[in-house]
Amino acid sequence: MLLLEQVREIGADEAPVEEDTVRVARQALLREVARAARPDRVRRPHRRAWAGFGIGAVVAGTAVTAIVMGSVVVAPVPDVAAAAVLESAAEVTVGAQDTQLEPGQFLRIETQGEYLQFWDAAWADDDDESTFAFNASRERADAAVLVRDSRVLYVPADRSGDWFFDWGTADVVKSFGDRGAEAAEKFADWPAATGRESGTIQTLPAGEFLAPDGDTPPQPYLADTYRPYYSEMPREPEKLLDWLRARSGMSGVEADRWLVAGLSDPSSINLMPPELRAAFFRAIAMIPGFEVVSVDDDQATLRYVVTGHRTTTIAIDTAHGLVDSIAEGYGTGGVTGDVPESVIRVSTTVVDSAPDPR
Structure with missing residues (x-):
């Protein structure tokens, strides 16, 4: 039985509990799970106690050990606190009304992306016009700018x-x-810094638009990138995770790293049908490597680190089962310190009309 199903069974024959009370209790539970799973709260760091959390398939069967060349190798296991956060988001998502619209209504998805552009002074001072100064690495950059792209x-x-x-x-x-x-x-x-002229509103038939002129042949892009696969994506979390891993063409931890690297656009997750989004959260919960950074009010923040390469940070709205933001960082230091290379934040609301194209 899933964690929140166990909670729901307690006192099932009692008077209904107000939704605000349930929400507050859920967040308190997640904070306690996160605190309980922190390494500094565990006396024996090489052992983790799973009993009592009731995460079910998320953690069952993952604590497997193997004897290799006389030594014990412990298989990677999902973090129990991260699994609890994702299960909470999945639980809310099943009954979500955020993407269920009446005819004529629209989802208004405001995206704010922030991106670092690293600048090389020597290239900027070069008289060769073909030299592009905003192509430096974090380590060698003499300066950098943070660009905010709002759409x-x-x-x-x-x-x-x-x-x-x-x-x-x-x-x-x-x-x-x-x-x-x-x-x-x-x-x-x-x-090319600002793309199209400010204020341009483009019509996307069925959500598709073509790549910039010059591509041969032009390739269509979907605003919700998983939509072509909705019918074939399994709704069972274990099978969905296998399906996602198979798309990478890789295996083991490399497949998981590829999968997490693909979570760069929150809208591609938020636009999934609720039942698929719930399965997606539960599938992600089975990936070893996610850890809880914080649980505050109705937002929980998770982190996935590929040592020496990339850190992915995901903030989830646990009250609505939506992704609030995804950040990607490829290192620290240089002129920008610990500012990540990119952060994409989204805000989703329901509106009764859309602006006229111009």
Whole structure:
């Protein structure tokens, strides 16, 4: 029995509990699970006690050991606190109304992306116009800018109809390094920096748009990238995880790393049908490597680290079963310190109309 199903069975014959009370209790439970699973609260770090959490299939059968060349190798296991957070999000998602629209309504998905652009002063000072200064690495950059790209997508109740995409704006919101102000000015002058003209609203038939001119042949892109596969994606978490891993063409931990690296756009998860999104959260819960960073009110933050390469941080709205943000970091240091390379935040609301294309 799943964790929250056990909680629900307690006092089932008693008077109904107010939803706010359930929400507060759920968050308190998640905070306690997160605290209980922290390494500094465990006396024997090499052993983890699973009993009592009732995560079911999320952790059952994963604590497997093998004897190899005379030594004991412990198989990676999902973190119990991270599994509890994802199970809570899945539980809420099953009955979610966030993506269930009346005819004529739209989901308004506002996306705010922040991206670091690293600048090399020597390349900037080069008279060769073909030299692109914003192509430096974190380690060798003399300056950097943080670019905020704000856009809005309107998704109709009937997803086969016209979607509308407000391209918004892209602006430098912060600069780093002694020549940061100069880098910010150069970025603003770069023709491709802001993409389309500010205020452009594009019609996307059935949510599709074509790649920029010059691609041969032009390739269609979907705003909800999993939609072509909805019918074949299993709703059972274990089978769904196998399906996701198989798409990587890899095996073992490399398949899981590929899968987590693909979680770069929160909208691709949030736009899934509720039952599939719930299965997706439960599938992700079975991936070893996620850990809880924090649980505050209705938001829980998880982290997945590929040592020496990438850190993925995911914030989940546990009251609605939606992803709030996903951050990707490929290191620390240099002029930007510990600022991650990218952070994508989303806010989803239901509206009765979309703006006219222009």
